[in-house]
Amino acid sequence: MEALALDVEKVGADVPIFSKLFNGKTLAYLDNAATSQKPKQVIEALTDFYEGYNSNIHRGVYEISERATEEYERTREAVRGFIGAGSTEEIVFTRNATESINLVARTWGESNVREGDRVLISVLEHHSNLVPWQVLCQAKHAKLEYIGIKGDGTLDMDDFKEKAGGARLLAVTQASNVLGTIVPVKEMARIARREGCTVLVDGAQSAPHMKVDVNDMGCDFFALSSHKMLGPTGVGVLYGRKDILEAMPPFNLGGDMISEVHSCSASWNELPWKFEAGTSNVADVIAFYHAISYLERMSMESVREHEMRITDYAMDRLREFGGLHLYGPADLSKRAGIIAFTMDDAHPHDIAAVLDREAVAIRSGYHCAQPLHESLSLGGTARASFYLYNTEAEVDRLVAALGKVREVLGR
Ligand SMILES: Cc1ncc(COP(=O)(O)O)c(C=O)c1O
Numbered sequence: 001m002e003a004l005a006l007d008v009e010k011v012g013a014d015v016p017i018f019s020k021l022f023n024g025k026t027l028a029y030l031d032n033a034a035t036s037q038k039p040k041q042v043i044e045a046l047t048d049f050y051e052g053y054n055s056n057i058h059r060g061v062y063e064i065s066e067r068a069t070e071e072y073e074r075t076r077e078a079v080r081g082f083i084g085a086g087s088t089e090e091i092v093f094t095r096n097a098t099e100s101i102n103l104v105a106r107t108w109g110e111s112n113v114r115e116g117d118r119v120l121i122s123v124l125e126h127h128s129n130l131v132p133w134q135v136l137c138q139a140k141h142a143k144l145e146y147i148g149i150k151g152d153g154t155l156d157m158d159d160f161k162e163k164a165g166g167a168r169l170l171a172v173t174q175a176s177n178v179l180g181t182i183v184p185v186k187e188m189a190r191i192a193r194r195e196g197c198t199v200l201v202d203g204a205q206s207a208p209h210m211k212v213d214v215n216d217m218g219c220d221f222f223a224l225s226s227h228k229m230l231g232p233t234g235v236g237v238l239y240g241r242k243d244i245l246e247a248m249p250p251f252n253l254g255g256d257m258i259s260e261v262h263s264c265s266a267s268w269n270e271l272p273w274k275f276e277a278g279t280s281n282v283a284d285v286i287a288f289y290h291a292i293s294y295l296e297r298m299s300m301e302s303v304r305e306h307e308m309r310i311t312d313y314a315m316d317r318l319r320e321f322g323g324l325h326l327y328g329p330a331d332l333s334k335r336a337g338i339i340a341f342t343m344d345d346a347h348p349h350d351i352a353a354v355l356d357r358e359a360v361a362i363r364s365g366y367h368c369a370q371p372l373h374e375s376l377s378l379g380g381t382a383r384a385s386f387y388l389y390n391t392e393a394e395v396d397r398l399v400a401a402l403g404k405v406r407e408v409l410g411r
Pocket of ligand 1: 033097098204205225368
């Protein structure tokens with residue numbers, strides 16, 4: 001598919017929510033790490049499905065069911081290409097990145113992690129790539145170890161190298177949803193796998209924003225969420241290396257994931273359907289295809305370049321504004337388009353609430369990364385996060401609204 005130059009105005013015009021008014025103003029949506037807004041191509045695909053060929057997949061032999069099955073499986077092929085996997089057998093649809101990680105913890109983890117084993121994660125992790133391992137380690141009497149970060153917010157690779165030897169699993173994010181830190185997962189996977197350690201990469205904050213290639217990365221598992229990359233909610237992806245997925249027991253049990261069922265026994269369907277029990281989220285998976293096509297038309301390289309430009313501009317403007325503490329790497333090549341910050345004497349929730357009156361949407365709190373905040377002795381942060389439709393003018397609105405925070409709070 002031929003990539004188009006990223007025309008930010010045009011992307012913005014494709015997203016219906018940006019033509020609505022909030023408090024009489026258009027929305028400056030800067031909470032893309034939480035979820036992305038949806039272009040009309042994705043929204044229309046949902047309506048088309050429900051109005052034109054709503055049906056269940058994989059079982060009907062009538063026209064609309066065959067069409068739904070074809071389009072559902074077409075998304076799987078699109079995801080395969082998008083993340084550089086070798087085969088669609090390695091692409092499992094789940095509800096979200098969280099479920100993808102839980103699937104691995106509850107199946108692979110259940111049968112592979114034993115008493116005394118070490119599971120390695122980083123202090124950057126979102127709760128979704130932390131709590132499943134915490135609970136698994138408690139149940140198995142295994143040890144959960146954390147790779148630390150350095151003062152500049154980058155991962156401490158020396159600490160990782162010291163801990164990698166003999167670890168059973170490395171589960172690490174490719175991009176932090178708080179500090180924006182881009183983690184060198186390819187180098188880590190090479191080291192970890194040489195040590196016989198299985199590698200899971202949480203791609204929830206990387207796949208939407210940069211070119212990802214799971215083969216080149218060398219990971220065993222990779223998780224992502226559709227809703228963070230222009231697609232609908234309710235769809236996640238688990239990539240798993242075929243040999244590993246084949247050896248894993250199924251996750252949920254029931255319809256579609258079976259091959260044969262007798263009164264006292266059952267056998268499992270082939271990959272990837274062995275992991276997709278029950279009626280799938282057909283409409284949303286089908287619409288996800290249009291999100292992937294949209295991103296591919298723009299090219300992920302252009303998306304990344306655009307976000308680096310906006311982040312650079314935003315960091316400069318926020319530094320100029322003064323009185324803010326910005327967290328995460330200063331080096332743009334090592335950070336995604338996410339800026340967590342605090343303002344002296346202003347609670348992050350108050351900052352977000354005042355910004356809301358200006359129709360500037362940011363996030364405040366722990367961002368599902370409480371241990372990271374605790375390690376930085378922070379009770380929470382405010383967070384602005386960007387995507388392909390954000391503009392410098394929206395960054396200017398963020399800075400102007402922060403001026404209002406100062407006025408309102410009298411600082
Ligand atoms: C780094 C990271 N991992 C995992 C998740 C979980 O994604 P979801 O809520 O879509 O499962 C998030 C969501 O914010 C995230 O930022």
